[in-house]
Amino acid sequence: MTTTTTGRGAPPPRTVPELLDWRTALHPDRVAVEVHGVARLTFAEWSAGAGAVAAALRHRGLRHGDRVGLVFGAHDWTRFAVAYCGVLRAGGVAVPLSDRLAAGQLGYALTHCAATAVVHGDDTPTPPVPPGLPVWTCGDLLADPGTNPDQADTDPKLSAARPGDLAQILYTSGTTGRPKGVAASHANLTAGAPSHPRRLALAHSERFLHAFAIGTNAGQTMLLNALTAKAGALTLPRFTPLRFARLVEAAGTGTVFVVPSIAVELLDSGALRGRDTSGVQLIGSTAAPLAPAIAARLAAAFPQATIVNYYTSTEAAPAQTTMIYDPTRRDAVGRPVGGQLMVADAHGNPLPAGTTGDVWLCAPYPRAYYRDEAANRATFRDGWVRMGDVGRVDADGYLYLTDRHQDVIKTGAFKVSTLEVEAALHEHPLVAEAAVVGVPHPVLGSAVAAAVVPRPPTGPDGLSLPALRGFLADRLADYQLPARLLLLDRLPRNEGGKVLKRQLTGLFDN
Template identity: 55%
Template sequence: MCIFSSVMRQPDKKFWGVVQSALPVPALLSSRAATAPDHEALIVAGAGGLTLREWDERSSAAAHGLLARGVRRGDRVALVFGGADWLDYAVHWMAVLKAGAVAVPLSDRLAAPELGRLVEHCGATTIIRRDDAPGPTPSVAAPVPVPVDIDPLDLAQILYTSGTTGQPKGVAASHANLASPPVHPRRRPFAHSRHLVHAFPIGTNAGQVMLLHALTAAPAVVTLPLFTPARFAALIESYAAGTVFVVPAMAIELLGARVQDRHDLSSVLLLGSAAAALPPAVAARLSEAFPNATVANYYTSTEAAPAQTIMIYDPDRPGALGHATGDLRIAGADGTPAGLGETGEVWLRTPAHSRSYYGEQRSDTFRDGWVRMGDLGYLDEEGYLYLVDRESDVIKSGAFKVSTLQVEAALHEHPAVSEASVFGVPHPVMGMAVAAAVVAGEPVTLAGLRAFLSERLAQHELPTRLLCVDALPRNAAGKVIKRDLRGLAEE
């Protein structure tokens, strides 16, 4: 049984218009496969591709197999696949939905105890791994219909959050949520591209968004089993990709490797960054490395999707995160709206059916269709969103509150610093002090960094402790795990 944590907000024309127009996800595939059967939806470097017809036929055959195994409507099915398995994963993810069951994407890199904990948490009755998945089925004249009626409000997917500040939570999404916003066949996203390239892992929100793009967007979605700057840049060049998506960590690696010196990246017209805030200095360098690309920063969360803000990088507004595609508000802790320029909690709302935490009856994250982002921010007079920091990351040092995002942005301006993460550590007098971990191309010292930053930051924002590391600890979604850095600093 699915327990939704949020109270359904009062029906309004905008909301019900989206829900009533939404189709179950399998219907999106069958309808598009009927009109463009040979469109290559998904390509994995070195492993081949999958047309819409093949996706529809293979997933229907696999869905019949699941029904024969006893999988029933509403059952949770864990899908444990790795980066080289995107094709088989896409088939079985769709098969689970066609069978009326709930897909639970999980990375094959999870340690056995963690995998077991998540499987137990969602109550999965079936686990499908790469070795369990059958190979391609022979082509048939038409896929055999799967005899399961699916309501758009049926639960379709449980996706576990990255867990950078605690235990991962299962975020439940309905078919209406995944299929939103509706896509007009003549106005498919990214129509300027024949190919869209990404390297997001299975089991992440960004990876699932790319899978849905393979279903609904104009270009073929191309990925590779394992990201390296050289392989990724070569993939962009070989497919003359018009659209590319990265997370900031990937962008920093691409720039550090100077892939633009060895690969033709001129085909890229849109370079999107997701999953974390893109430091302004990194955005500026991306604009130089991809000379024809518009650099866009996408801000959302696993809980809030498909609501998001989109910001085209603007040197005059380097820290802005743009306007929302749905509803956006800044509010105080008691829910009172904040005024322009006033810092408060960031909330997003989508006209689609909202998500929820699976297995939790109450949560402060969801409220009447709104999603609390866990970030502090403000709006300027033109409605642009600016983040101050993660609410949990703000460093309260003495009488001051320090934004780690602001300090990180300044650190990225240092010519020797390729990556930076800022966090708080205990201090006997101030309560908390500012610490920084950096990946640097040449030796740096705390005194040298403080001198550099003193022209950009206030005295109370300067780091008092410095960790020089070979790499920042990151989760599968590319987000820095700051609790690991705190542990290193305390040691």
């Protein structure tokens, strides 16, 4: 079953620098990106800085299509924005990477994409890059005395970017194996971007608040939002629930974006207690499934806000489904926006409503894995992206996820959805976070195991396996009940907030 939501008469594709030029002409003095207490960047400053970086990179030998690693941290979002658009303005390909990556992870990404240079933040140590790779700070490029910022746009030899050109490579989280580089064109990144000033997104907000990491798909979405939204982007040099809550309450914060782990930390910390959250009109959650119990808590904490869950992936963006929190459809993840949705059989044939199968999304100007044709054949097909999830679409077009393909637990004659068990666990008042995995069992093949971050108390009156199974008995079938329980201080997560379930499985063996 497919549901088409792409509109007709869409404007022709643009490049990211063209989008920046458009916003600069409209709102040169408006703040586009702000790191609270650290730096602000207006559109005029963003455009001028990107031009200077582009000219400096071309002066230093950057050729059209060359890949440039951008290694930045949360305190340097403004310089990252300048460097990112500078690389693209010069015709290069940006490879955003978090400064929190281990040396091996960083080296793998830079080697895999054959990066020709690395740019990093001004106030951070030189990142550990492969030998011989040029490394510059953004400040080095902005201060390059031998360049003219206007040259990057006027010199025909600089081969300006075109909408179909490769613009960025994002390395996936690697939760199931070696990270893959997901390549996106300019047309992909600007698809759906407004072309009229009255159609800017998030018009109800003066700014939108987030705490997403550079190098993640969610982080890149926030950067593109800064170009396409009426509201400016606001983030923190370092996330803490108290700092985040203060900005939630600040005048002008009309939109807040979170991942479920941030939502849980914010709600459990008490930082919102006594604060006026009435100015927030939209709470958006992405990157991981939002358990219904967490969505309900967000709705209570932000009574004036619409709670929206976004379902997509690094490979499928900008195609996504969106779900406005609806207690009558607690488990739905929404209907498609900006593309098409399909549930198909193992051969890619569409299935009728209500039938469980593989989830696929489709959007114009699709992405692809960089230098990995085998993976492309398994994941991409005629513009469609196999999401790696199992689910169904109901008669009204709402998608319901069963689980990730690799996470479904086969125990005896039954298949168990870890998402369903996790949603039930989140309803327990002493469960702060939960993740469910399958562990080896000598008879059943696999058994259901739950890793839980408990809320106090954790002593005799706290969580135990018998007590937890008793709580879940009215919510789950007997074969879905956890046979193993592991209490942790925190769940292992990647930069994007996703739980590293492969690491969890190993913890049950200890």
